[in-house]
Every structure is written in C-alpha cells, then in structure tokens.
Amino acid sequence: MVALMRLLIFGLIALTVLYLAISWYSRSVRRRKMERDWEEAGRPGDRNTYIETGMAQYEQSLRKRLIWLVYIVPVVTVVVIIYLTNFM
Amino acid sequence: MVYVKWVFWGLFWTGVIAFLHYTLPQHDVVRITDTYEKRVNPGDNALFWSNADTGEDPTATERDVFFIQTFRANDKPMIYRNEDTGWGWPPYFKFDTSNLQAEASDMMSKKSAENAQWVVVRHYGWRNEFFSIYPNAVSIWPVAGPDVQIIPWVKIVILLLLAASAWAIRVRWRRFWNGRQEQGDTEWGVGRG
Numbered sequence: 127m128v129a130l131m132r133l134l135i136f137g138l139i140a141l142t143v144l145y146l147a148i149s150w151y152s153r154s155v156r157r158r159k160m161e162r163d164w165e166e167a168g169r170p171g172d173r174n175t176y177i178e179t180g181m182a183q184y185e186q187s188l189r190k191r192l193i194w195l196v197y198i199v200p201v202v203t204v205v206v207i208i209y210l211t212n213f214m
Numbered sequence: 215m216v217y218v219k220w221v222f223w224g225l226f227w228t229g230v231i232a233f234l235h236y237t238l239p240q241h242d243v244v245r246i247t248d249t250y251e252k253r254v255n256p257g258d259n260a261l262f263w264s265n266a267d268t269g270e271d272p273t274a275t276e277r278d279v280f281f282i283q284t285f286r287a288n289d290k291p292m293i294y295r296n297e298d299t300g301w302g303w304p305p306y307f308k309f310d311t312s313n314l315q316a317e318a319s320d321m322m323s324k325k326s327a328e329n330a331q332w333v334v335v336r337h338y339g340w341r342n343e344f345f346s347i348y349p350n351a352v353s354i355w356p357v358a359g360p361d362v363q364i365i366p367w368v369k370i371v372i373l374l375l376l377a378a379s380a381w382a383i384r385v386r387w388r389r390f391w392n393g394r395q396e397q398g399d400t401e402w403g404v405g406r407g
Contacts, residue, residue: 127267128272129266129267129272129300130267132301133301133302207305207306208307208309211307211308211309211310211352211353212307212308212309212310213310214353
C-alpha cells in the first residue's frame, strides 16, 4: 500500500502546484485584460474600481471553475487506464 | 563554447527521446511459443525490473517473474517479461499479470502448427541481452496474420499533447522575458548596467 500512498500524496502535491500556478496565471491574464479594457473604453471612472469589479466577476466565472479540471482530468484518466489495462 | 552547447542539447534530446521510447507503448506482431516463470535476482539492471508493490513484499530481493517467449514475423525471437507495474512508473496501472499469463499460454502456436495464431503484444521497454533487460508485456490480443498494421493511437495522442504543452509553455516563457526586456528599455531600466 506504500506505492498507492506515494502516488496519492505526490500526485496531490504536484496537481496542487499546477492548480495554483494556473489560477495565478489565469488571474494575471484577466487583470491585464481589464487594464486594457479600461483604456479602450475611454478610461471610465476610477481605474482600480473598474479592474476590481472585473476581477470580482472573474472570481464567479465558469473560466475560473474550469481550473478544477486540473484535478478531475488526471483522476479520470487514471481510472480509465486501470479499466482498459486490467478489465478489457 | 559552441560545442558545449551542442553536447548539452544533444544529451538532453537523447535523454528525452530514450525516455519516451522506453516508456510509451509499442506493438509487436508475434507468435507465442511458450510461457514460463523464472527466478530473477535483479542487480545492476534493477531499474529495468518493476517489482511493483501490489500486495507482495517489495523489499524481497529474489522473486519469480513470468516470461512470454515469442517469435516475430521475421523469425527472430523476442522474450517479454510479464510484471505488474502497480501504482508506480510507468503509469500503465497493470495489476493483471497472472491473467495476462493465462491468456498468453492459451494462444501458444509453434512453428509446426498448421494455422499459426498471430497475436499483438502491447509492451513498453527494451530488450537488451547484455544486461538481461526485457520489455514488459501489457496486453495481448489475437490478430489475423503477421502483417496487420497497428495504428499507435496512444503514442500519437500523448506525443501531440506533450508537444502542445511544451509549445504553450515556451511561447509564454518567451513573451514573459520579452516583456521584461521592453520594460527594462524604458523608464525603470534607465541607469541600469
């Protein structure tokens, strides 16, 4: 059972690092887009308020929730491989 | 200096290609002539044996390993080991070693057979006589004859995904450093050596 534990623990660590890296990257991409949007919209009102409103919307968005696929896809892949290798 | 760079990238790409060639699945069309079990005692070649932790004690130094003895279409012999990979590397998650051995011994077909039974063996790994290294058979299925074409879908998909993600990371990496460069050239970089 040591091997299974090792896979679960190191897998969890690796996927968490990947999850954090992708969500940080995705957030920074969105922030840059908001900055550009604010300029292109003719600089309406306060820049920070504009960006923060956009970021609050991002936190609720489907795009942010899709990052959970980082955990879901590998687990599903492993289950499918186990099935294909051993029970087909 | 330029040679150091060449040697470095040469070694790097040799390593990457060797790793992928060892790990990714390959297919052979063969005729199984025998299956057996042999006591092995891995030494310097221990890296090329699985010894997966699937219920048994993985610290045992000597163990019995299943082997599948075959002939390829060109009449050259090829011997596969048949070992669990379990939860370890490479991620084939193979636990059904004994079942596979039963299937293999059910499809035996000698040279003298009237209708030879050809099978495809999906395996990973290398055969090397000098170090007693055997590829590990992952699955076996019967085919019509020795000249069937197998399209390696798994390999195609994995290599495409690898290339795509390497490219995606490379593009972002470049963009990041170019962005830094431009910033450096303007206000913040003034006076910087």
